[in-house]
Amino acid sequence: MFAAPLLFLLSTTPAVSSVTVFGRDANIATPVAGRVVAVLGNVRIDSRVAGDVIVWGGDVTFGPDGAVLGNLSIFGGTLRAPGNRTLPVAGTVSTPGSLLRLYLEELHRAPWESPARFAISTGLRLIGLAAWLGVSLLLLYFLGSPFARAAAAAEKDWAGSLAAGTLAVAALFLAAAAALALLPADLSVPLALAAAAVGVAAKVFGMGALFLLLGQKLTRTVAPARRPAALAAGFAALAAASLVPFVGGVIWAAASVVAVGVAVASRFGTPRLRIALP
Numbered sequence: 001m002f003a004a005p006l007l008f009l010l011s012t013t014p015a016v017s018s019v020t021v022f023g024r025d026a027n028i029a030t031p032v033a034g035r036v037v038a039v040l041g042n043v044r045i046d047s048r049v050a051g052d053v054i055v056w057g058g059d060v061t062f063g064p065d066g067a068v069l070g071n072l073s074i075f076g077g078t079l080r081a082p083g084n085r086t087l088p089v090a091g092t093v094s095t096p097g098s099l100l101r102l103y104l105e106e107l108h109r110a111p112w113e114s115p116a117r118f119a120i121s122t123g124l125r126l127i128g129l130a131a132w133l134g135v136s137l138l139l140l141y142f143l144g145s146p147f148a149r150a151a152a153a154a155e156k157d158w159a160g161s162l163a164a165g166t167l168a169v170a171a172l173f174l175a176a177a178a179a180l181a182l183l184p185a186d187l188s189v190p191l192a193l194a195a196a197a198v199g200v201a202a203k204v205f206g207m208g209a210l211f212l213l214l215g216q217k218l219t220r221t222v223a224p225a226r227r228p229a230a231l232a233a234g235f236a237a238l239a240a241a242s243l244v245p246f247v248g249g250v251i252w253a254a255a256s257v258v259a260v261g262v263a264v265a266s267r268f269g270t271p272r273l274r275i276a277l278p
Helices: 003-007 098-106 122-142 144-156 158-182 185-219 224-242 248-265
Strands: 019-022 026-028 036-039 043-045 053-056 060-062 072-075
Touching (some): 019 026, 072 158, 072 185, 144 185, 158 185, 224 248
Parallel strands (some): 026 043, 043 060
């Protein structure tokens, strides 16, 4: 329904073939004949873009004369629509980065802490805390042995888990960014979503294993029957540490990276096969 009004915006102004930016903001002030790709930067659209607009880790803002004739995909950012007119996008508007944005935010804060732009009551924070603990206990019920194996592997090599987590987070981020920047939207969006899903799964599993390991240290037992109590104790200890002013966010961020490393290094608690040689 927007094709006719958008085509009306065509002018004789020479159009740029395409725009690709990394680590900086982009202001589209002249027509673009191709697509716009931005990684870790905000995009302001003040002119016509004939192709797709793909933004990774940034916000998109429309000016009075801004328009997109293709699709608009925002991965890990927000869309600020013009207040006095309908969103000037002829194609599909998709925001596949919601899971990744949540994951990246949680690297810097405990799950019950609210972002600055949201006023979340104390009750909702407690509900979030209870949900996090409940999910961990539920996973422990179904994945008790993998959790225990992952915790044991992390105890043997903390530095390895931290290194694996750092590399895994960077690899998933760069893979999703490369897919969005280099591949067509029909292929890049599913690949980016898959990378985000892997990161979230690794974070959830790894944090559960980390809670279990800390709790086993506190309760001084590795008995299978005591795993739920150990997980709860480890969660309470890490939650209390994350609430310490100034250093709490750093503690939770480091724990999140280590958690991803625990999941990756242990292959989600998969047992290692040993071959007996004659």
